[in-house]
Amino acid sequence: MSSVLSIAALLTGSALLLMAGGLHGLLLPVRGLAEGFSDASLGLLGAGWAAGYVAGCLAVPVIVKRVGHIRSFGVLASLAAIAVLLNLLFMRPEVWIPLRAVSGFCFAGAAMIVESWLNERATNQTRGRIFGIYTMINLGATTIGQMLLTLGDPAGFAFFVIGSIIYSLSLLPTALSTAATPAPLTQARLDLRQLWRNSPVAVVAILLVGVSNGTFGTLGAVYGRRIGLEVSDIAIMMSLALLFGAVIQVPVGLISDRVDRRGVLVGMAVAAMSIGTTLAFAGGFGPWTVIMLVSAFGGMIYSMYPVILAHASDHAAPGDFLKTSGGLLLIFGAGTMIGPPAASLLMAATYPAALFHVTAAAHVLMVAFTVWRMTQRRPVDTEDKSEFVPVISTARYATPESAVLDPRAEEAQEEDAA
Template structure:
């Protein structure tokens, strides 16, 4: 019973964290546009988040080893709360870029610490269920955070204070726990040679998804604002894309279990590229057509990264899944950092619709590369592949998420059943 209560308390802490993160991310893009920040500044706000998130994935495990999980989490939550309040008090484009990087750093650290506690209470029998519930809660809470902006609006102090309350309340489940602290956190490390040798398609998919999704997540709210949507309209626009994207993971994931996953990647990326081109050509103003396009885009673009991770896992050897997925995570982070900056410059030259030139280009690159690789390498037999596993959005995946993923169980060796705490610790230390 105590373990069950602890798990649900951690789910609550994660939900509060994701709620605040979803609200803050959308709020800053729209409020920045209302404050007449330049497009480049708005893009760099997204870049700052990604740089901070990757830095946190690398550095926070060292902080935790020095001061412990509870203290480290409290520091991350406190600094995250201060940053969103400073966004309100210091409305300046350069200041927001710096604060957004700090926020990304703290968000990565806080999420990793919550996930490390979930890793501690999960065993191989419950890991899949815990991971699925965790991913579902994260996506739902992040979407609710975005929808909250339709209620709070972007003016005044209310949305910033609501986000700050959410961040600081997330500390309560870990601060009140009486259980022993988890083992050390996994730290993200980049093994490009192993990743590319295992799956060139996965490496290209990670970068392409980062470029496209980083651009879309940061600058699509600006596009909506420029096309005449108010704060509520933008919030629901993103909610539709996020909800359909989450739903789409199941059917497309199951389809990829039955056929060569590269065909699924080609179909999804090709469809996302076509939708991007249609948005460029039609450039719809506020209205039902924009919602249709964004819904369709979310439906085909959001599952891409999860399918790419599953494809990489098909070719990973025993003990390599977490290292391969960790390499994909850092390549994704590079794309998430570069994409908004590049897209913002193109939007400044060609107008807001240039955002979808970028998404169309990189989705087309992924589809084309996956097709070429199909002509060079056969897919493994369906019986030899691990089942598809839904994942959170690209901004919700940390090295600890990868360790929690039930597919990482294979990293413990042929038995897939680490029999002791020491063995499970060794799995995590080798993971990423």
């Protein structure tokens, strides 16, 4: 408890950041639809966020090194708050898309700075506890942010202002924190050749998970609105998808620690593909049937990332956990840039549920490649596996600093030192 209380201010700042991100991310597609934005432009919002987020993970460590943590966080949180208000002032897709990239850049950088403070305060004895609490708080904050949309009409200006206020409030805990200035931020590095040598399945699967999760995360609200769901139903649907992903990670982790993780990944991909195909081809479902099916779909796709990360860690060299997780994060971001634009074009040309054709295509490719690789390489022995650790469900909010806080990073460094 004392270790948690010592970082309460930082956890509060992180929660406010995630709350604003959850609200902003769901508000834009819902409001964009009301303003008559095309599905293609809404898909580009997701690509813009992903591009900005990846750029933030790469560039913000350099900025922090030049001007320090507190100044950098203040600038990034302020820019994120300004971007939300500019969304309100300029209701045009050609303005929203670059603003979404700015939001992604600022969000990634601000999250990394908060996490670096948490990393500084974590010890070998408390790292796992702090990581678990941090993950739960961020999941809860994201859910609360999305559920705020159930409290009013998104057609007005209030939710934009609220989002900007929450981003601004996230400044206060870090600005007033008495914690010592942390070490320089961790920079994500992509060594695709080494990642491929270690685990081809992880490289291909993480790219396809980025396609699938980015498509659903960006256009799930558009799909819901197009089929006639109310805004409150959409908020519940997207929030339950996140929560199901968090809950399902527990049994998935237990199973994947005992059997071939690739088989677990195949099973989850088949389940997601089956649910998505049902939603794409079967019509006439009531709102709550759609919500529960989509929630189950989200539970599957949001549980894949930690399985892939654990599988890659099983094959990585001792001490390479940070390099592995950082590289996978960048590949995931690349997939997130591909999926939403492709799905939005297909939705515009056909019908709303066509987004599940894109996710199904990603899952089919994942299953085919993974099954083939299972015939080429024997599974890792149970005693040689790294421990499965649940991570933030969407992976859209994971950063290189998230990987440093992961207890596996400390274990890998200790093994390498030994």
